[in-house]
Amino acid sequence: MSPLKRDRYLHLVLKFFACISIVSLFFVIFFLVTESWRIIESTPASKYILDDAWHPTEGEFFLLPMIIGSLLVMIGAMLLSIPVGIFTAILWQFYAPSWFSSILERIVEVLSGIPSVVYGFWGIMIIVPLLGKFQAPGTSLLAGIIVLTLIVLPTITLVANSIFQQVNKLHIQNAIALGLSRFTIICHIIFPQAKRGLLTGVILQAGRAIGETLAVLMVCGNVVQIPGSVFEPVRTLTSNIALEMAYAMDIHRSALFLSGLVLMIVVFMLILMTERMKNRENAL
Amino acid sequence: MSANTTHSHLKAVPENYKAPPGIDKLPAYINIEKLSLSYDTQTIFEPLSLPIYQNHINALIGPSGCGKSSLLNTIVRLTDYQNNAKIKGQIHVNNKNVLDDSTDLISLRQNIGMIFQKPMPFPMSIRKNFELPLKEHGVKNKDELEYKIETALKDVGLWDEVSTRLHQSATQLSGGQQQRLCIARILALEPKALLMDEPCSALDPIATKVIEELILNLKGKYTILIVTHNLSQAKRVADYVAFMWYHQGHGKLIEHNYADVIFNSPSNPITTAYVQGLTE
Structure with missing residues (x-):
């Protein structure tokens, strides 16, 4: 085969694989919309936020608590994990001696490989009883956030670390030779260069966090309510689907698909937000 | 060159090389004494002693890989950031050994500025490139900042070229301008000595000429130690030349003398061969 021909075939193969991901996305969206269409056309949108309760078999579709539940668990987890993750990565990359860094690397890699159900199980056995001692019942928004x-x-941490590694070493070398302190170097040289990558990494993780189902379901208590404090139970959109899908029928089933659609819209808005933030960065 | 001939050359190297009398009596700003550097088991350069004469241009020549750049890095303790760097010996600046743990690294690096092979201004405005290090070293007053930036840029002949666009990104400047900016950025901190690691090797001949003229202009005000591969450059600018060579994978100081002596009547046959372009 001539090199030119080979190139053309490769191009076709690549196009084919790219199409698979595009088509599957549209397929999922189409499926979600058609399945939830039944409830969308029969129920006014105001009912999702104004109803009194979630009794889908009796025509009450109060989705708002679950949207809020999902957002609160996700935002809480991000607020805790972003600073801890980024500061750990800074220590790892710029302060720790090499033996410490290599131990840290192994630990973080192992931790990232543990299935979320194990974290959920640990949450039920350790975190929930612990929180229960402060305020019953223990299964709560806070337990979900911690897990x-x-x-x-x-x-x-891994993403932040790999982004810090990509910062131009020569800039750091110059900064050190100019007698800049590590603190100044991190704030003024490293962070401005790492900002964009960190933002993308964080948003991707936020999407993953809002989609996490089982571990959250295990520790959150799953009561459909807008929580008054972090010690009260909540139900997330994902838990809602997982809990009820086994027996949901007709309009109830359709309501669960709507939960999924709403979840997807939230994730889509997160991605849109990152793009806008990135574009604003570029404009500066 | 075969291993055999290398060996015969090395036999001719005096074991404990000492600079000829006369040279020693000049004041040295940086005094390197029996300094050696190694990583794990690999020796970068063998113990060497070398005075860097105050307010003169000292050149360090030799083939690549003989530890010239590493020597510069050791002086400003950039080796601290390389794992497993083992340093023996002493480097005296103002009668203090910079290798002591108690050394104030921030003021060491303010006193001894380093200019690298590849000019690397920070990806920010020209003004911020100066403000960041100046503020770090305690200059807060706005008028003082302005004055120092202008003076430093005038010292390197860059003021007329950039005075109207200080707010623009420094990375938009040409390679030669960037290197002058890096030198100005160091000069603004009012150092006593400048270490230059092949400052012209990434530049075109015209920019090289500008930098060389600048280096000659700085002579008398600053102690300069310049590493260069370019022998004619060393000939053009240096007052004193130290020649390093390597054998068995590590560097060694072979000869140190007045530039004239090194280039016209060196005492070591390796030096003779190197400056005549007979080796490498």
């Missing part, structure tokens, strides 16, 4: 933080933290 989810532990799930996303290793990956955020």
Whole structure:
């Protein structure tokens, strides 16, 4: 085969594989919309936020608590894991002696490989009873936030570390030779260069956090309510689907697909937000 | 060159090389004494003693890999950031050994500026490139900052070229301008000595000429130690030349003398061969 021909075939193969991901995305969206169409056309949108309760078999579709539940668990986990992850990566990359860094690397890699159900199980056995001692019942928004933080933290640390590694070493060398302190170097040389990559990494993890189902389901208590404090139970959109899918029928089933659609819209908005932030960075 | 001939050359190297009398009486700003550097088991250069004469241009020549750049890095303790760097010996600056743990690294690096092979201004405005290090070293007053930036840029002949665009990104400048900016950035900190690691090797001949003229202009005000591969450059600018060579994978100081002596009547046959372009 001539090199030119080979190139053309490779191009076709690549196009084919790219199409698979594009088509599957549209397929999922189409499926979600058609399946939830039944409830969308029969129920006014106001009911999702104004109803009194979630009794899908009796025509009450109060989705708002679950949207809020999902967002609170995700935001709480991100607020805890972003600073911890980034500071750990800074220590790892710029302060720790090499023996410490290599131990840290192994630990973080192992942690990121543990399945989330194991974290959930640990949450039920350790975190929930512990929280229960302060305030019953223990299964709560806070338990969900703690478990989810532990799930996303290793990956955020790994991502932040690999982004710090990509910062131009010559800039750092110049900065050191100019007598800049490590603190100044981190704030003024490393962070401005790492900002964009960190933002992308964090948003990807936020998407993963809001999609996490089992571990959250195990520790959050799953009561459909807007929580008054972090010690109260919540139900997330993902838990809602997982809990009820086994017996949901007709419009109930459709309501669960709507939960999925809403989840997807939230993730899509997160991605849109990153793009806008990146573009604003570029404009500066 | 075969291993055999290398060996016969090395036999001719005096074991404990000492600079000829006369040279020693000049004041040295940096005094390197029996300094050696190794990583793990690999020796970078063998113990060497070398005075860097105050307010003169000292050149360090030799083939690549003989430890010239590493020697520069050791003086400003950039080796601290390389794992497993083992340093023996002493480097005296102002009667203090910079290799002591108690050394104030920030003021050491303010006193001895380093210019690298590849000019590397920070990806920010020209003004911020100066403000960041100046503020770090305690200059907060706005007028003082302005004055220092202008003076430093005038010292390197860059003021007329950039005075109207200090707010623009420094990375938009040409290679030669960037290197002058890096030198100005160091000069703004009012150092006593400049270490230059092949400052012209990434530049075109015209930019090289500008930098060389600048180096000659700085002579008398600053102690300069310049590493160069370019022998004619060393000939053009240096007052004193130290020649390093390597054998068995590590560097060694062979000869140190007035530039004239090194280039016209060196005492070591390896030096003779190197400066005549007969080796490497």
